Each structure stands twice: as structure tokens, then as C-alpha cells.
Amino acid sequence: TFLNRLLIAESYRTYDLSSLLLITYGTEAMPESTLKRLHEIFPNVELLQTYGLSEVGVLRSKSKGADSLWVKVGGEGFETRVVDGLLYIRAKSAMLGYLNAPSPFDAEGWMNTEDMVEVDGDYIRILGRTTDIINVGGQKVCPAEVEGVLLQLDNVQDVAVYGEKNPLTGKIVAARFNLVEPEDIDSLKKRVRAFCRDRMPSFKIPVKITTTDREQHSERYKKMRRAD
Numbered sequence: 768t769f770l771n772r773l774l775i776a777e778s779y780r781t782y783d784l785s786s787l788l789l790i791t792y793g794t795e796a797m798p799e800s801t802l803k804r805l806h807e808i809f810p811n812v813e814l815l816q817t818y819g820l821s822e823v824g825v826l827r828s829k830s831k832g833a834d835s836l837w838v839k840v841g842g843e844g845f846e847t848r849v850v851d852g853l854l855y856i857r858a859k860s861a862m863l864g865y866l867n868a869p870s871p872f873d874a875e876g877w878m879n880t881e882d883m884v885e886v887d888g889d890y891i892r893i894l895g896r897t898t899d900i901i902n903v904g905g906q907k908v909c910p911a912e913v914e915g916v917l918l919q920l921d922n923v924q925d926v927a928v929y930g931e932k933n934p935l936t937g938k939i940v941a942a943r944f945n946l947v948e949p950e951d952i953d954s955l956k957k958r959v960r961a962f963c964r965d966r967m968p969s970f971k972i973p974v975k976i977t978t979t980d981r982e983q984h985s986e987r988y989k990k991m992r993r994a995d
Contacts, residue, residue, distance in 0.1 A: 768925070768984040771801045775924050775947070779808060793817035793828075795989050796895050798915030799836055806834040818893075822871050822878055823858040837890040854880045854891065883909065899992055901930035901938050906970045908940055910992055913973070916966050920958065922947050927983040929992040931975060941994065942973035945983060952978065 770792060773779065787809065792802075793816050805814060816838040819825030827842030841847050844859040855877045864870040872878050881898065884891040894909045901908040910928035917926045925945040930938035944955065956976045963972040983991055 768795065768990055770805060771798070771918065771925065774801065774804055774808070784809075787812050789813045789815060791815045791817050793819075794987065796893060796909075796911030797836060798911065798918050800915050800919045802836060803834050820856070820878070820880060821862070823856050823861045826856070831890050837887055837892050839889050840891065848877070849884055849886050849891070852883050852885075853897070854882045854884045854893075856880055899929075901928075901940055903930075903938055903940060903970045904936040906968075908971050911990075913940065913942070913967065913971055914990075916963060917942060917944075917959065917973075920962055922950060925983055927990055927992050928973065929994060931994055939974040940971060941975035941977070943983065944976070944978045945980070946978055950978075952976070 770790070790805065790809065790812055792814070797816065802814065805812075814830065814833045816828055816830050816836070817825065818828050818838065818840045823845070826840045826845050826847075829839045831837035831839075846857040848855050857876045857878070861872070861876070861878070864872070881896055883894040883897055883900065885894065895911045899910050901910065908928075908930075913928045914926050917923060917928070923944055924947050927943050929941055929943070931941045933939045942959070946955075955978070959976055960972060985991055
């Protein structure tokens, strides 16, 4: 979110960033469009995806490429595996647990990160948290994936994609936009649906579209995906 706002505001034109060598990201899912634009604007800067959890610490990471969301995580003292699309981690040095709460680790020391991932050899691509996934009539929608497409639209400063209850499909996909300039809502809806039509399956296209002037991220610049 922070990097996307930097690009939209074009702050890199206002300040001398010639000494910038490394940009790390990883506290939230990175939109592919944002990453590619970052690479175009900062071709000589290393873009590194990081991964860590409070329970096990920070793992070593290696991105497949500067403009790639595929990353290899692990390193000395860590083991990883993917079960049913979910990333599990076992660490030699990990917390014991939370006070007066069930252990986050199973009997063999594995922790379910609740991060959905795709696998390509030794690399994974993080899709998002299971708690964010929108179930539309049995089809799973990752909000970050839809947001990555919507952020490519003109006049869009930020967008949050979330699920709303629906009696027929269980959930529908909703999108709440922050716009650069005011725009008629009907015009925005037409643009969104026309833009998405050839870029994603119909069940992922937002059914409900609204706008807001409020910030849609926390103080730590994590996207807040929830209905009003």
C-alpha cells in the first residue's frame, strides 16, 4: 500500500532517491502491477520479497526475479511444506506459544501459516490469507489478485476488495475505491466491468462497487478489507 501510494503521488520525482539500493516488501500481498511499475521506475534497485511470522521469526528469502512475485523461503533452521495449498513452517527456534491459548504448532512442530500459496519447484507465490478468501458459490477469490487488476485502472488511487453475504452464492465480490478525481459512480461501474471482462473470470469481477474518501489501510500500511 505504501509503495503504491508512492507511485501514484510520484514522490520519486520530488526527492533524490539515487542512493536507494534495496526495497523490501512482504507485510501484505504485493499487486503484480505495482511490482512491475516499481521495477520500471527503479531498474537498478533490488526488489526483495521478505517473509516472517511472530511465532517463528524471519525466514531467508530469494525472489525469482526483480519483477517476479515468486519467492523461495527457508534457510538454516527452517523447514517448509505446502499442504492443500497452505504453507506450513517448522523452525528450530520458535516461540513456545501464547499465554492461556492453544498452541499454534502441531505435535510435530509444524505451524499452519494460513497463507495460501501456489508452488513452482522450490518457489512459492503467496496468494493471501485464508481469512481474506471470498467464497463465491464454491469458487475461491483472492482479494489481492483482484485488487492487482483494479489498480491498473485510470483514476484509481487505492482499492479494497472484500466479500459481502449473498443468499444465492454465499458471498459476492465487492470493491471500494479511492479515486484520484471525483467520478460518477455509474461511469466507474461501467469502466470496471469492461476492464475486468477480459482479465478475470466472471465470478471474480466485483458485483458491488462503491467509493470512499477514507484511508483503507492501517497505521502499518496493511490493507483493511471489510464491509462498511
